[in-house]
Amino acid sequence: MPGFEIFGAEERKQVNDVLETGVLMRYGFDGMRNNHWKAKEFETAFAKRMDIDYCQLVSSGTAALTVALASAGIGAGDEVIMPTFTFVASFESILALGAVPILVDIDDTLTLDPKAVEAAITEKTKCVMPVHMCGSMADLKALKAICDKHNLILLEDACQALGGTYDGKPLGSYGDLGCFSFDYVKTITCGEGGAVITNNEKYALNADHYQDHGHDHVGNDRGAESHPFLGYNFRISELNAAVGLAQLGKLDGILKMQKENYSILREAIETIEGVTFRRVPEGGEENYSFLNFFLPTEELTKKAHKALSEAGVEACFYWYTNNWHYINGWEHLRNLKSLGNISSEVKNQMQDLNNTDFSKSDAVMGRTISSLIKIGWTEKQVSERATKMKHILSSI
Ligand SMILES: *Cc1c(COP(=O)(O)O)cnc(C)c1O
Numbered sequence: 001m002p003g004f005e006i007f008g009a010e011e012r013k014q015v016n017d018v019l020e021t022g023v024l025m026r027y028g029f030d031g032m033r034n035n036h037w038k039a040k041e042f043e044t045a046f047a048k049r050m051d052i053d054y055c056q057l058v059s060s061g062t063a064a065l066t067v068a069l070a071s072a073g074i075g076a077g078d079e080v081i082m083p084t085f086t087f088v089a090s091f092e093s094i095l096a097l098g099a100v101p102i103l104v105d106i107d108d109t110l111t112l113d114p115k116a117v118e119a120a121i122t123e124k125t126k127c128v129m130p131v132h133m134c135g136s137m138a139d140l141k142a143l144k145a146i147c148d149k150h151n152l153i154l155l156e157d158a159c160q161a162l163g164g165t166y167d168g169k170p171l172g173s174y175g176d177l178g179c180f181s182f183d184y185v186k187t188i189t190c191g192e193g194g195a196v197i198t199n200n201e202k203y204a205l206n207a208d209h210y211q212d213h214g215h216d217h218v219g220n221d222r223g224a225e226s227h228p229f230l231g232y233n234f235r236i237s238e239l240n241a242a243v244g245l246a247q248l249g250k251l252d253g254i255l256k257m258q259k260e261n262y263s264i265l266r267e268a269i270e271t272i273e274g275v276t277f278r279r280v281p282e283g284g285e286e287n288y289s290f291l292n293f294f295l296p297t298e299e300l301t302k303k304a305h306k307a308l309s310e311a312g313v314e315a316c317f318y319w320y321t322n323n324w325h326y327i328n329g330w331e332h333l334r335n336l337k338s339l340g341n342i343s344s345e346v347k348n349q350m351q352d353l354n355n356t357d358f359s360k361s362d363a364v365m366g367r368t369i370s371s372l373i374k375i376g377w378t379e380k381q382v383s384e385r386a387t388k389m390k391h392i393l394s395s396i
Pocket residue numbers: 060061062063086087089090131133157159160181182183193194
């Protein structure tokens with residue numbers, strides 16, 4: 001996920017447009033800004049690229065999830081179903097609203113297992129939040145059927161899968177709402193930033209107001225605007241939006257390079273006995289930001305991961321124990337360690353995460369290795385990496 005690998009003249013030009021006027025805010029100051037509206041321009045361009053009606057830029061991917069949930073009316077005591085393998089932003093955004101994260105197992109897609117989702121639904125469930133981890137997607141058709149049946153909101157966290165598609169639609173545009181992150185290590189970056197996309201006019205309007213203190217953005221005098229409901233500040237700055245605008249122009253080139261490098265690595269290891277790949281649901285295409293593969297047992301996977309890093313094959317992740325993307329690493333969540341008091345809804349409704357059976361997730365994560373795909377690798381570097389991976393995995 002390499003937007004930072006190609007920061008260059010285009011980004012500097014966009015940022016300089018903003019620096020020349022000094023209007024660092026996305027709203028107002030019409031006379032001073034020399035007609036530069038970087039955040040607005042990004043929103044229009046991104047909505048077009050995502051083939052969707054509305055885009056709301058915000059200050060981070062975590063903010064995007066929070067704003068999306070709030071815009072759909074989710075609040076205290078509402079339950080949101082999320083996977084055991086994800087980035088911490090999933091439960092952070094839910095908890096920030098006083099809502100309750102309900103963690104369920106993943107399957108060999110490395111995302112929500114639809115059967116586990118259905119089993120976790122209660123009267124309080126309001127939303128299902130699949131997270132398209134490491135470049136590929138959840139089984140969205142199955143999840144949508146469950147959401148339709150139980151009248152739930154489907155919110156896609158597509159922060160790690162920008163550019164992937166499902167059923168001919170860009171990931172993030174299939175559910176009721178989709179979220180993206182443009183932090184420094186994502187497919188494209190704003191430095192810090194995020195976006196909410198939707199075809200729902202009401203959610204879009206709610207997001208527009210909520211991320212800017214509830215301002216209704218009617219007229220051009222902020223002091224005279226009205227505030228139909230409470231909001232917060234999750235605004236992006238013009239400088240960050242300007243970087244993203246330049247990066248967005250590079251997205252298709254990034255995706256093409258990722259696919260090329262991914263394909264070379266995959267071809268090198270796919271005939272090795274015992275190596276299998278993460279399942280991509282039918283009708284889906286990855287964004288190729290990671291090559292995710294399984295070995296037959298946890299023991300062999302640990303051995304392979306150690307051998308790969310010792311051989312200098314950088315950026316291969318063993319999430320099961322070596323990282324903070326899996327429930328094993330979330331001691332603070334499992335024990336609800338918080339600076340202040342936690343609301344009674346959350347206390348009463350949270351699962352006892354230290355004693356919940358996630359053996360199905362363990363069985364998948366224990367055997368998963370993910371190789372990051374960089375676009376800055378030279379042809380020689382990719383082919384050397386492929387040879388090393390092939391050699392190490394064959395010998396194991
Ligand atoms: C990066 C990421 C986020 C949060 O993004 P920030 O912009 O860093 O707040 C949320 N979900 C997933 C899956 C991510 O990878």
